[in-house]
Amino acid sequence: MPASFAEPLALSLRDVVVDHPVGGGVVRALDGVDLDVGAGERVALLGSSGAGKSTLLDVVAGLVRPTSGDVEVLGRRIAELGGGALRRHRSEVGVIRQAHGLPGALRVVHNVNGGRLGAWSTVRALASLIVPMGRSDVDEALGRVGLDGLADRRTGDLSGGQQQRVAVARVLVQNPELVLADEPVSAVDPRLSADVVELLCSTTEREPRRDAVLLSLHDPTLARDHVDRIVGLREGRVAFDLAAQAVDSGMLTSLYAPA
């Protein structure tokens, strides 16, 4: 179900092309992608490895500049951002990556605070390593992900599922307007995957309902159960873009079929 035109768009891609230089030549990772995500919408990206899911998320996050095409995120044209404006923009976009990237030696509280370091000054960030700041927000976020009272534990001592929830808590304290998640549950026990995805999607349930979630997933069932819309990617192109319930197994089979 496309977003209603009354609400502003969280992001909008028009004819986006990305070429990665490989060896002497280039590999086309995205080949003319159009995509709109409305505020408050939850969208899943499906596709086999190499279909362009990660590249698409990197483009939205402003980490990869498209070779051509227009990218507008949270009403800003990414190509025109630079320096401080780009940093500010990034701090409003929450990113969870394949490897969740939480240093195990760091205490949980610091890893959760990692979400808002972009908004903190360097001095404040370094001082917080000695005396943690913003404890109440951290505790609240940990409460929401079901990790009450674990703020002072070493992150590496937690289970894989708990660590992934810490990553979610980090996004919660960041309070971004757009959450991007690249395979957030690939390293998690299948039993726990549903919890994590549910938690991520719940970030959009606060008022005002404006935060959007864009995540890439391996598991179509997980996608169907939790998101509003599913976008299928194949060889850098959009294969389908449908409401979650409208996606059937035939579409998925052809999406994952060998080229």
Place this chain on the structure above:
Amino acid sequence: MSRTRRSASWRALIPLSLLALTAASCAGSDDSGSDEPPGSAAAETDGTSEPVEESESADESDSPVLHIGAIPDQEPERLQRTYGLLADHLEEELADDGFTTDVEYVPVTDYSGAVTGFVVGDLDAVWFGGLTGVQAQLEVEGAQAVAQRDIDEAFTSVFIAGADTGVETIDDVAGLAALEGQSFTFGSESSTSGRLMPQSFLAEAGIDPDEDFEGQPGFSGSHDATIELVAAGTYDVGALNSQVWDDRVADGTVDETAVVEVFRTPPYYDYHWVVQPDLDDEFGDGFTEAFTEAMTALDPDDPDDAEVLELFGAGAFIETENGNYAAIEAVGRDAGLIR
């Protein structure tokens, strides 16, 4: 889990705390050991930890401390004894002149260390050799040579040889040429009687130490070490301070079946006290003079004084002045040891 981790971190503390304990206990034993006889190992410890005391006493601005030093030309134990007694004598004499000051002997490891200690101001008065004294006078503007022994006006070096080397007694400087082909050791690199003057006389005889001896010449480090190494046969021939040699022969500490004197050099000016230019500012007007008088007042008829004089191998101390060492400076410049 957290319990095992804690115990691991405490285990890491054990070696350190043990070390700290040992140190604490030995610092304690230090205090109790300060009434040991001078010359013992405990006295050396006092010297080693000296910089600490210095900074403390400087803060307290009690009576200022006069730091005396000496080139380490003899066995450290002997130096400890000599300068321990001398420090007592100086304290007494200076007090008689109205200067209450502690006198402390600070040991150094080598001759150039003594010069460095004087140049940076760690040492207020130093018993230098001829060469090191001139170096000190040249580097510290206004430094004064104040006193020397009676024997230092006409000091000599001796060349000694292992008894089984077949080196025969040499009659004059030219005769030193006969040492060609022997192995040879000097004392310290900066020694006047153990290196500079012997090297100068060897040069007069046409011997280049780097070319004409067996192997490179050694530097034993001190006069006593030279005697020991030649007696042990490590080197065939060595050169040293004649006063130390005569003293050890008289003591009977030299094995005269193993090592014999083969030559005594012509005389030259050697050892002397050099003092900092600002002693009067620091300790009060007339201090430099009082120091010089305290040295020259050493009286061979007084039993305590006689012991100090004997350790110095002197009959008495006499006044001296910078100008007396011009000849040494010239020889030093020739040898490239003063530049």
Place this chain on the structure above:
Amino acid sequence: MTLTPRRRLVLIGALVVVWAIGRAGLSGVVNTSGASAFQRFWRSALSPDLSADFLSLTIEATATTAAFAVLGSALALLIGVAGALAISERAMGTGWLRRAAEVVATVPRAVHEILVALLLIQVLGFDPMVAVIAIGVPFGAVTAKVYADALDDADRSAYDGLRASGVGRLTAVAYGLVPLVRGEFVSYAFYRFECAIRSAAVLGIVGVGGLGFQLDISFESLRYDEIWTLIFALMLLSGTADAVSSWVRGPSGPSDGGRWFPVVAAVGVAWSWWQVGLDVSVLWSARTLERGPELLRDLFPPELGPGGWTELWSATVDTMSLVVVAVVVAALFGFVGAAVVRRPVIDKRSGLSAVGDGFRIVVGRLVLLTARAVPAPVWAFLFVLVLYPGIWPGAVALGVYNAGVLGRLYAEAIESQPPEPERAAALAGAGRWTRWAYGVIPGAAPRLVSLTVYRSEVMVRETIVIGVVGAGGLGQLLRDHLVARDFGAVMGVVIVLIVLAIAADALGRVIRRVLR
């Protein structure tokens, strides 16, 4: 037969060794008449001076040396962390500032601690601060390089994640990289501490106190019984430091990424500070402000000594041949030592009794520990008794000392080899040496060679240590200039030493590349 780059390297190496031995000379090397003093020294090992006075002196000196090492390591750690941030690409980006910092850091790396101490003494006198800076600055520069590499090589996902959410470089390093490398940092800090103990002992010899100072004093009167007491103290101290360092760095060490470390470090520093009575204000005392610029004026511009270029060149060539001979000695004895101390991987069927093995290993370890616990200058003093002054005593002294270090590293490298090849050779009925040749050496060789090359680079810097006691080469020349207090000429030699050290590092990189 075609010459592969590797074969060519081996051939050149062999020629260099032949040249170096030729340069050192083979006639008039051994001074047989010095044997009695040499023997007397070793016999005294059985009767060290254990009088209460001397023991308390020894304990005090040991504590001082340990304290110098702790304070020096602490300074090195501070410099290392700050420097690592300055030269890490991730912390600083790739701008000119980082490149400038990297160049600045190469100079102190090329300078040996004793050289720093010799110059600092001219300004600070015999102050404990001399030892702290002399250890801290060169070690800090090495540590900075190692830490920066660790930061730049660490898993970057956490760092990238932070950067992607708009976090600045420094903050991203602090939150995303430092936690990953903290254990590695602590481990390396302990390795440096182990080196600092040995270094602190050598520094005493220039007069700043501790075991080296007492060793020097006892050597002046050739009191062998005292010397042995001090050597045993050094072995105990160095052995303890080695053991603690191995434990911290080993698999059974603390596993929490070094969270306990700040406490241990703080206690150690506080105790050391008190032990040596460190007074930081000497750094800006009136005397320092006067002597510092004075020394700089004396040092610059650098000059040639009275012997001119000829003398400098000949000393440089002597130093190079000295290093080559020393490397050969160190590698040879180190290898034999490693072979001796190695735990048997062969099971009982090989016929070696367990008791015999235990004895052999303990004795071997003690010998290696003695070799590296006794400072190189002390070895030089000793070998000057039986070898005529010149290149040989210095080279042998440096070689024996480094054999102690290399033997330990070799043994670790060999023990980390998989045991299967050797077991297979043993099962095929191979004898002890054949097993080595077929089962052990082929696997371990690349690591052994690379350890040797690394150590050779260190040995180039260390030549100055043995030269200072009159054992030839640039160190001796430096000593001559210091004795004459000709600091312009001293600086001239220092520059040659720095160039030589940087060249050795570059050569080492080339050799490792060819062998890879």
